[in-house]
Amino acid sequence: MSGTMLTVMLVLFAASIPVAVAIGLAAIIGIHGFTNFPLVVVAQQLFVSLDRFPLAAIPFFILAGNLMEVGGISRRLVEFARSIVGGIQGGLPATCVITCMIFAAISGSSVATTFAIGAIMIPALVRAGYPVAFAAALQATAAELGVIIPPSIPMILYGVTTQTSIPELFIAGFGPGVLIGGSLIATVLIWCRIKGWGKEDGVGRLSFLTATHQAGFALFMPFVVLGGIYGGVTTPTEASVIAVIYALIVGLFVHKEIAWRDLFPIFKKSVISSAVILFIIACAAVFSWLLNRQGVPDAAAEWMATSFDSAGLYLLAVNLFLFVVGMFVEGSASIIVLAPIFAEAAERLGIDQVHFGTIMVVNLALGMITPPFGVNLFAAAQVARCGVDEMMRYLWIFIGVIFSALLIITYVPWITLALPQLVFR
Numbered sequence: 249m250s251g252t253m254l255t256v257m258l259v260l261f262a263a264s265i266p267v268a269v270a271i272g273l274a275a276i277i278g279i280h281g282f283t284n285f286p287l288v289v290v291a292q293q294l295f296v297s298l299d300r301f302p303l304a305a306i307p308f309f310i311l312a313g314n315l316m317e318v319g320g321i322s323r324r325l326v327e328f329a330r331s332i333v334g335g336i337q338g339g340l341p342a343t344c345v346i347t348c349m350i351f352a353a354i355s356g357s358s359v360a361t362t363f364a365i366g367a368i369m370i371p372a373l374v375r376a377g378y379p380v381a382f383a384a385a386l387q388a389t390a391a392e393l394g395v396i397i398p399p400s401i402p403m404i405l406y407g408v409t410t411q412t413s414i415p416e417l418f419i420a421g422f423g424p425g426v427l428i429g430g431s432l433i434a435t436v437l438i439w440c441r442i443k444g445w446g447k448e449d450g451v452g453r454l455s456f457l458t459a460t461h462q463a464g465f466a467l468f469m470p471f472v473v474l475g476g477i478y479g480g481v482t483t484p485t486e487a488s489v490i491a492v493i494y495a496l497i498v499g500l501f502v503h504k505e506i507a508w509r510d511l512f513p514i515f516k517k518s519v520i521s522s523a524v525i526l527f528i529i530a531c532a533a534v535f536s537w538l539l540n541r542q543g544v545p546d547a548a549a550e551w552m553a554t555s556f557d558s559a560g561l562y563l564l565a566v567n568l569f570l571f572v573v574g575m576f577v578e579g580s581a582s583i584i585v586l587a588p589i590f591a592e593a594a595e596r597l598g599i600d601q602v603h604f605g606t607i608m609v610v611n612l613a614l615g616m617i618t619p620p621f622g623v624n625l626f627a628a629a630q631v632a633r634c635g636v637d638e639m640m641r642y643l644w645i646f647i648g649v650i651f652s653a654l655l656i657i658t659y660v661p662w663i664t665l666a667l668p669q670l671v672f673r
Contacts, residue, residue, distance in 0.1 A: 297533030307522035308488035313360030319499025331459035338440030397425035574615020
């Protein structure tokens with residue numbers, strides 16, 4: 249049965265059927281053709297899969313990101329980052345990376361980061377003489393930090409799916425996020441030196457004090473959101489609501505860049521984005537439920553635990569597998585379907601669940617910038633008005649940098665676990 253379901257799902261993917269529909273149809277075929285369950289169980293499992301309080305954080309973080317984009321918070325963060333590194337050769341690409349790191353600590357979404365920061369940074373990079381394909385490739389890559397640095401929607405999904413502490417997953421993302429962000433900054437600075445790009449990047453930038461003053465409310469937002477979580481005052485879901493209220497107040501009454509008439513388009517955009525993600529989660533949960541009923545996760549975990557007799561070999565195999573899967577399957581669906589399988593085998597091999605969850609999220613984040621279905625690539629291409637094929641000329645170096653960082657994160661656990669152990673254990 250599982251082989252038939254997987255074949256159907258892959259065929260539907262190849263036919264460009266939407267991810268959620270492909271997964272849902274594969275599950276329905278499995279239930280109808282290989283079990284005695286009535287099809288009404290599909291509706292039941294769709295409801296059960298979404299009836300989880302932590303999932304409410306997803307639409308609120310998406311809404312907060314859209315409010316920040318329209319409310320001027322994104323632009324002020326760009327000016328702040330540029331005041332720090334914009335004066336050196338290659339400072340503008342470095343500004344893109346730093347801004348994405350800061351925005352990631354607010355939005356939790358890589359796509360929201362791509363649109364919010366890309367709308368500002370890609371035109372600025374092009375005006376400064378950088379190739380448009382380079383600007384788009386860099387923006388797509390840096391935006392993946394939106395799902396690594398907390399708050400992170402995929403980490404919420406992993407925590408819900410595997411019953412792992414979401415606050416611990418959140419704080420574990422800081423180390424890998426800083427490592428990847430630092431690696432990207434070093435890469436673009438060296439690249440610009442070699443190519444001779446960015447010698448005039450400091451022209452027109454604000455002083456550090458001026459930029460900090462203008463971005464004060466934007467910079468305070470991560471402390472409001474994350475401080476509540478780690479201080480034990482709010483849950484991640486409650487923090488997401490606070491993020492929305494904060495962004496709304498700042499946009500309407502402080503920066504005054506959001507008008508009341510802007511709210512309906514913002515809410516509409518957020519509802520559509522949230523519905524797409526939650527539909528994928530619900531359909532993937534039905535698929536996962538059926539596999540669980542058939543004992544597939546237990547069998548797969550047993551096979552992987554016996555086939556790879558060391559944690560190091562197991563992690564390497566999982567990384568290679570997820571890297572390929574990430575090219576074709578949306579990250580949220582991959583986490584819902586695969587996390588219970590791989591996490592159980594990892595636990596048997598003595599791998600920390602927080603560490604493994606971070607590895608999985610970082611790996612699947614790579615799928616957002618790998619063809620043919622990298623969602624960040626298409627978002628950045630839309631903003632830059634260039635083809636994904638043009639971006640590939642520059643993208644392969646960024647993919648190599650992040651994959652190298654992934655291996656370091658995998659085999660140097662303290663990068664991930666140092667902060668959680670300091671705070672929670």
